Amino acid sequence: MSEIKINLSEKEMPRQWYNLNADMPGCLPPIGPDGKVISPDQLAAVFPMNLIEQEVSRERWIDIPEEILEILARWRPVPLRRAKYLEEYLKTPARIYYKDESVSPGGSHKPNTAVAQAWYNKKFGIKKLTTETGAGQWGTALAFACSLLGLECKVFMVRVSFDQKPMRKLMMHVWGAKCVASPSHETHFGKEVLKRMPDTPGSLGIAISEAIEEAVGDKSGQTRYSLGSVLNHVLLHQTIIGLEAKKQLKIAGEKKPDIVIGCAGGGSNFAGIAFPFVHDKINGEKIEIIPVESSSCPKMTRGIFAYDFGDMAGMTPLLAMYTLGHQFVPPPIHAGGLRYHGMAPMVSHGIEEGLLTPRSVDQVQCYESAMIWAKTEGFICAPETSHAIAVTIEEAKKAKEEGKEKVILFNYSGHGLMDLAGYEKYLTGKLERYSLPDGELKKSIKAIEGFPKAHTKKAHK
Ligand SMILES: Cc1ncc(COP(=O)(O)O)c(C=O)c1O
Numbered sequence: 001m002s003e004i005k006i007n008l009s010e011k012e013m014p015r016q017w018y019n020l021n022a023d024m025p026g027c028l029p030p031i032g033p034d035g036k037v038i039s040p041d042q043l044a045a046v047f048p049m050n051l052i053e054q055e056v057s058r059e060r061w062i063d064i065p066e067e068i069l070e071i072l073a074r075w076r077p078v079p080l081r082r083a084k085y086l087e088e089y090l091k092t093p094a095r096i097y098y099k100d101e102s103v104s105p106g107g108s109h110k111p112n113t114a115v116a117q118a119w120y121n122k123k124f125g126i127k128k129l130t131t132e133t134g135a136g137q138w139g140t141a142l143a144f145a146c147s148l149l150g151l152e153c154k155v156f157m158v159r160v161s162f163d164q165k166p167m168r169k170l171m172m173h174v175w176g177a178k179c180v181a182s183p184s185h186e187t188h189f190g191k192e193v194l195k196r197m198p199d200t201p202g203s204l205g206i207a208i209s210e211a212i213e214e215a216v217g218d219k220s221g222q223t224r225y226s227l228g229s230v231l232n233h234v235l236l237h238q239t240i241i242g243l244e245a246k247k248q249l250k251i252a253g254e255k256k257p258d259i260v261i262g263c264a265g266g267g268s269n270f271a272g273i274a275f276p277f278v279h280d281k282i283n284g285e286k287i288e289i290i291p292v293e294s295s296s297c298p299k300m301t302r303g304i305f306a307y308d309f310g311d312m313a314g315m316t317p318l319l320a321m322y323t324l325g326h327q328f329v330p331p332p333i334h335a336g337g338l339r340y341h342g343m344a345p346m347v348s349h350g351i352e353e354g355l356l357t358p359r360s361v362d363q364v365q366c367y368e369s370a371m372i373w374a375k376t377e378g379f380i381c382a383p384e385t386s387h388a389i390a391v392t393i394e395e396a397k398k399a400k401e402e403g404k405e406k407v408i409l410f411n412y413s414g415h416g417l418m419d420l421a422g423y424e425k426y427l428t429g430k431l432e433r434y435s436l437p438d439g440e441l442k443k444s445i446k447a448i449e450g451f452p453k454a455h456t457k458k459a460h461k
Pocket residue numbers: 108109134135136137138228229230263264265266267268269270336337338382384385413414415
């Protein structure tokens with residue numbers, strides 16, 4: 001019997017995170033509306049200074065504190081699995097590996113940074129964290145981390161997911177967090193949006209504005225905001241995924257992957273698996289690295305690279321990123337975690353540099369792929385994860401046509417056991433193909449026409 005699970009011992013867990021910012025000198029920093037670079041002090045009302053230091057750091061390797069490693073060891077290192085049954089089904093010469101992030105307490109990669117962020121906040125003396133959540137994965141992850149570290153937690157959950165995924169809300173309650181539907185009546189911005197758009201499904205951009213408003217509104221100074229993706233320090237915490245995978249691929253006898261794939265909402269699980277391999281690519285390895293987005297929220301493949309706000313109310317600094325415009329409210333597709341208007345600056349910069357080649361996939365193709373996955377490998381994946389599986393299948397078929405023995409690695413970002421409503425829609429034929437119409441795309445991008453232009457300084461082309 002050939003081995004299909006490659007495990008590491010706790011002792012073999014990486015002791016440092018990899019900071020791609022050290023190898024991307026041209027990655028543009030956040031700026032204010034006046035075009036000036038934001039100073040760390042300007043972020044201090046929103047984040048604790050120890051995380052702001054990570055956000056702006058250009059150190060290549062950053063030590064993971066022992067106490068964080070101890071918590072992560074509850075479920076890490078996670079297995080690298082070989083998708084042998086999918087390979088057999090596809091009759092492909094490709095060898096497909098995936099990193100199984102679904103085994104965490106919350107069921108996805110999100111606890112990797114939730115634990116780190118809660119730990120740094122606690123160390124800084126913070127008592128309460130506020131956040132947004134799309135699909136509910138991030139909210140549950142932060143609720144879990146806050147409960148372990150004794151912090152209060154309040155989650156603004158995008159309305160459409162709040163309605164579609166009541167069990168996620170219950171998980172947050174089990175871990176002691178408060179969860180409200182966004183837009184809510186609990187913030188000024190939420191009330192204003194509800195007046196303008198009473199039937200809105202909500203968006204991550206709106207929920208982020210609400211969570212920031214609540215954090216900075218606490219005059220005791222003991223509340224901060226926590227973001228589950230997009231920012232440099234979040235992506236940094238996720239690199240433990242790719243660093244483990246590297247060790248495991250070696251054990252499996254593979255020199256390197258030929259293709260690395262991750263689905264991308266704000267970019268964190270993709271960055272987690274991919275950035276350690278981007279480092280290798282910068283240093284000469286030939287690797288195709290593919291972030292995969294939804295065709296209904298196609299910022300990387302059809303958006304523009306520009307300075308834009310991270311939230312709808314314009315409370316965040318301007319970030320240089322691929323964006324559809326911060327006023328964009330995506331249609332209520334089932335991959336809630338991919339409904340964000342922008343892509344992480346570091347991932348966006350990697351695209352500008354030609355290091356990453358993004359793709360978009362329609363939700364029907366994603367569910368078809370998720371069904372093949374469930375019937376071959378046996379696991380039911382999260383709707384977001386199905387985007388990575390769809391492209392993995394495309395690439396495995398291509399390898400078959402070309403007769404090439406490629407090594408494909410992808411990130412299995414989460415399980416779908418709390419997301420069965422989407423599967424039900426698919427199984428009853430109610431799920432439709434959807435690609436964002438050109439008119440809507442243009443309208444939404446027009447809203448940022450007058451913003452400062454982002455000019456990439458390329459170092460790697
Ligand atoms: C399972 C899963 N995968 C992927 C994502 C996308 O987020 P990110 O791009 O930050 O990894 C989410 C977001 O909620 C998610 O829940």
